[in-house]
Amino acid sequence: MSNPGKELDRSSRNRLTERLLPQFSGDTLFDRLARCVCRAGCLPRKELYEAWEVARRVRRRFRGGRVVDLACGHGLLAYILLLLDDSSSIALAVDRYIPDQTAKLKACLEESWPRLAGRVKLVENDIALIELSSNDLVVSVHACGGLTDLVLDRAIAARARIAVLPCCHDLDVGVSGGLQGWLAGPLAQDVVRATRLREQGYQVFTQQIPCDITPKNRLLLGEPPRI
Numbered sequence: 001m002s003n004p005g006k007e008l009d010r011s012s013r014n015r016l017t018e019r020l021l022p023q024f025s026g027d028t029l030f031d032r033l034a035r036c037v038c039r040a041g042c043l044p045r046k047e048l049y050e051a052w053e054v055a056r057r058v059r060r061r062f063r064g065g066r067v068v069d070l071a072c073g074h075g076l077l078a079y080i081l082l083l084l085d086d087s088s089s090i091a092l093a094v095d096r097y098i099p100d101q102t103a104k105l106k107a108c109l110e111e112s113w114p115r116l117a118g119r120v121k122l123v124e125n126d127i128a129l130i131e132l133s134s135n136d137l138v139v140s141v142h143a144c145g146g147l148t149d150l151v152l153d154r155a156i157a158a159r160a161r162i163a164v165l166p167c168c169h170d171l172d173v174g175v176s177g178g179l180q181g182w183l184a185g186p187l188a189q190d191v192v193r194a195t196r197l198r199e200q201g202y203q204v205f206t207q208q209i210p211c212d213i214t215p216k217n218r219l220l221l222g223e224p225p226r227i
């Protein structure tokens with residue numbers, strides 16, 4: 001797997017701005033995407049790499065369906081998932097607070113890829129209130145602590161495919177399944193999450209995105225049996 005932009009510190013929380021455009025001067029899809037993000041000037045660098053690495057892995061497993069990006073922040077993941085698979089015609093990106101600068105990112109992305117225009121709906125709402133269906137591909141990057149469990153609950157209830165990259169494990173509140181004698185608490189919680197998907201009949205896939213981007217790099221994917 002190639003590592004685009006490897007020479008940069010990919011974990012940096014500094015915003016990508018036009019100053020970094022020369023770092024992304026190639027013809028690859030990633031470079032084009034990164035140039036858009038630089039022009040928009042609103043996204044921490046690590047979020048570009050996280051969204052890209054998650055999207056690539058998700059699309060190797062799951063094609064098509066409505067993309068639903070829960071706790072979406074600026075909604076970049078939803079855009080990348082459509083870019084990587086045109087057989088998903090639409091995406092819904094939900095966050096209880098969508099930053100104002102998201103409009104600039106959206107404009108840059110839709111100017112670069114006019115075929116994406118109008119296909120990603122950004123909605124300010126609580127993820128508990130979003131209607132899901134079994135045709136959805138539910139994704140969530142760094143839904144903090146128990147929010148990841150809520151995302152899993154919602155996807156399981158709808159029998160939707162799911163991909164989460166958990167973070168901010170709360171060891172006082174989260175379920176560790178009695179595994180903490182063997183496994184570090186955050187890992188124990190993610191094992192419990194994977195087990196829960198299995199118990200619900202899901203086929204589970206566990207992967208990691210590169211740890212130089214984030215140490216919270218465990219990617220959990222699940223697919224319910226198709227009836």
Ligand SMILES: C[S@@+](CC[C@H](N)C(=O)[O-])C[C@H]1O[C@@H](n2cnc3c(N)ncnc32)[C@H](O)[C@@H]1O
Pocket residue numbers: 047050070071072073074094095096097125126127128140141142143144147
């Ligand atoms: C750590 S950020 C992750 C944002 C984005 N997915 C990313 O990777 O950059 C967590 C996000 O969850 C959102 N959030 C927290 N609770 C929520 C809820 N109940 N419903 C919708 N969004 C929520 C916050 O507003 C925040 O944008």
